[in-house]
Amino acid sequence: MPERAEIFEVGPRDGLQNEARMIATSDKVALIDHLARAGFARIEVASFVSPKWVPQMADGADVLAGITRMDGVSYAALTPNMRGYAGALAAKASEIAIFASASEGFSKANLNATIEESLARFAEVAEAARADGMPMRAYVSCVTQCPFDGETAPAQVARLVAALRDMGAYEVSLGDTLGHAWPAQVDAMLEAVLQELPAAQLAGHFHDTAGRALENVDVALARGLRVFDGAVGGLGGCPYAPGAAGNVATEALDAHLRKRGFETGLDTEILAQAADMARRLREG
Numbered sequence: 181m182p183e184r185a186e187i188f189e190v191g192p193r194d195g196l197q198n199e200a201r202m203i204a205t206s207d208k209v210a211l212i213d214h215l216a217r218a219g220f221a222r223i224e225v226a227s228f229v230s231p232k233w234v235p236q237m238a239d240g241a242d243v244l245a246g247i248t249r250m251d252g253v254s255y256a257a258l259t260p261n262m263r264g265y266a267g268a269l270a271a272k273a274s275e276i277a278i279f280a281s282a283s284e285g286f287s288k289a290n291l292n293a294t295i296e297e298s299l300a301r302f303a304e305v306a307e308a309a310r311a312d313g314m315p316m317r318a319y320v321s322c323v324t325q326c327p328f329d330g331e332t333a334p335a336q337v338a339r340l341v342a343a344l345r346d347m348g349a350y351e352v353s354l355g356d357t358l359g360h361a362w363p364a365q366v367d368a369m370l371e372a373v374l375q376e377l378p379a380a381q382l383a384g385h386f387h388d389t390a391g392r393a394l395e396n397v398d399v400a401l402a403r404g405l406r407v408f409d410g411a412v413g414g415l416g417g418c419p420y421a422p423g424a425a426g427n428v429a430t431e432a433l434d435a436h437l438r439k440r441g442f443e444t445g446l447d448t449e450i451l452a453q454a455a456d457m458a459r460r461l462r463e464g
């Protein structure tokens with residue numbers, strides 16, 4: 181039996197959030213419904229952030245109301261604060277994600293908060309999520325480098341991972357936000373992080389700006405990680421990480437994992453159709 185590896189599809193959120201042209205809610209819904217048919221267990225579909233900061237994500241509630249929910253699919257939403265959490269809860273997101281940064285520069289640019297201030301906000305969200313029985317994932321951004329502060333110390337990433345673990349995150353996704361990480365940097369970062377959380381509760385979130393995302397996936401596989409975030413069609417980037425390109429393309433990640441002997445459970449044909457849809461959305 182081939183070993184299982186999971187791709188967490190983040191294209192409808194991390195991919196689309198960076199598109200300058202406003203994409204119709206109905207197009208987002210169609211993409212998400214197609215992705216669900218491809219066999220993903222988890223799809224990040226919205227973020228309940230300030231519409232002044234990320235206008236493209238302002239229709240999160242409508243997206244969640246418009247999709248046809250499939251059994252066995254968890255529809256995730258980013259929540260930066262209690263206001264966002266209330267929005268995600270009301271829209272019946274299946275799970276939420278909090279998102280901290282390992283670097284002060286990106287924390288300020290992305291959340292208008294220091295790392296400590298952001299953790300205080302996330303602690304409130306985590307407490308509410310626990311009380312409501314809402315599953316909570318977490319991200320750490322800039323795990324190897326930051327567009328503002330340069331290289332990130334592995335110990336700092338481990339500290340953030342421990343803090344998010346202690347808040348009750350069921351999984352922590354490690355973000356190479358800029359997409360410039362070298363495999364050796366990823367390896368050193370993972371060595372530190374694995375002292376705080378086992379591989380089974382970690383995910384790799386590699387943007388592919390420098391074209392090394394799949395090499396970084398290999399390093400993470402060797403360290404025991406089996407969950408990777410991907411964006412169909414290689415969509416996206418982060419509006420607060422200047423120069424960052426999209427996440428590793430889900431279809432390339434799927435092909436790579438299969439080649440490495442892992443079973444992803446995805447339907448490659450439906451996935452290719454979804455990648456075409458995503459590219460058409462980008463082209464307008």
Ligand code: HMG
Pocket residue numbers: 194197227228229230231232233234258260261262263264265267279290291292319320321322354355356357385387417418419420
């Ligand atoms: P702020 O300006 O400091 O917040 O932003 P504020 O509390 O002063 O509020 C400002 C305005 O936003 C107010 O409205 C609030 O009501 C409103 P006004 O009075 O001016 O009309 N507001 C909200 N509206 C809707 N939903 C909310 C919300 N909160 C406040 N939840 C804030 C602080 C956190 C809100 C802002 O910085 C923000 O929205 N940041 C999110 C940025 C973002 O979404 N970035 C991209 C996602 S992270 C990412 O891509 C990385 C990741 O992929 C991993 C990786 O690659 O590393 C996850």
Ligand code: MG
Pocket residue numbers: 194355357385387417418427
């Ligand atoms: Mg990202």
